[in-house]
């Protein structure tokens with residue numbers, strides 16, 4: 001369940017176009033999506049769940065949490081569930097946040113490879129990360145960037161994100177751009193604009209505990225079958241996402257969602 005050594009597929013327009021078909025399928029099959037409803041509490045009782053959000057309340061027979069276990073544990077108003085989850089919870093020290101940069105570039109016609117990992121000997125300033133990932137949009141993808149332009153997404157890990165509040169992004173940005181120039185991957189004169197984000201931004205925009213991203217990392221001391229499975233209370237609450245078996249990354253998240261669905265169907269229908 002790790003990243004494979006197969007070639008990559010490219011989705012025109014970016015990752016949102018992996019999500020849209022699923023969303024459209026759900027909507028045409030009677031689903032409703034509520035945007036901007038932050039769940040603040042889930043109260044189990046009488047075989048049902050009351051979900052309280054910043055914009056209203058819902059009562060349902062089932063509830064599936066797709067947010068990190070750290071957040072799920074805080075939301076459920078049930079000492080039994082909180083206690084049960086405790087043995088699976090990883091702390092900030094065991095997790096990673098990300099420093100990310102988005103670049104808009106003048107189109108680079110001769111780019112044989114879109115995805116690169118660069119090693120940084122001595123580590124990046126402030127965050128100490130020793131490698132940088134960069135992915136370019138496909139030169140023929142005019143959904144992602146207009147003709148004549150190309151975008152690039154950069155990310156690098158930040159260990160123990162709760163511990164590292166970043167005040168000076170410019171120093172890190174400069175070190176990353178210098179390293180990219182050194183490899184001839186991004187030349188300063190090709191940059192139209194860029195912006196960067198720290199774990200603080202991830203925490204603000206996604207609500208994920210500590211701004212930790214990417215999911216629960218694989219550790220030698222945690223066997224895959226020791227990760228949290230989909231059943232939360234064996235009544236009607238289920239969990240999925242990158243902190244639940246099989247964990248990390250989009251492939252793992254999709255599989256954990258499929259497992260939660262199958263277990264729910266098997267348990268109740």
Ligand SMILES: Cc1cc2nc3c(=O)[nH]c(=O)nc-3n(C[C@H](O)[C@H](O)[C@H](O)COP(=O)(O)OP(=O)(O)OC[C@H]3O[C@@H](n4cnc5c(N)ncnc54)[C@H](O)[C@@H]3O)c2cc1C
Pocket residue numbers: 037038039040066067071098100155156205206207208213214215240241242243248249250251253
């Ligand atoms: C920079 C970066 C690079 C990555 N690169 C790769 C890669 O190359 N390949 C790969 O496979 N994976 C990659 N990943 C990991 C992958 O993106 C994640 O593991 C995956 O998106 C997690 O999906 P998820 O559904 O579990 O969680 P999320 O995508 O975090 O979804 C949870 C959703 O719940 C919402 N939410 C949180 N709290 C609440 C609340 N209280 N009420 C309502 N909604 C709430 C959040 O806003 C969010 O929309 C990368 C991640 C990052 C950050």
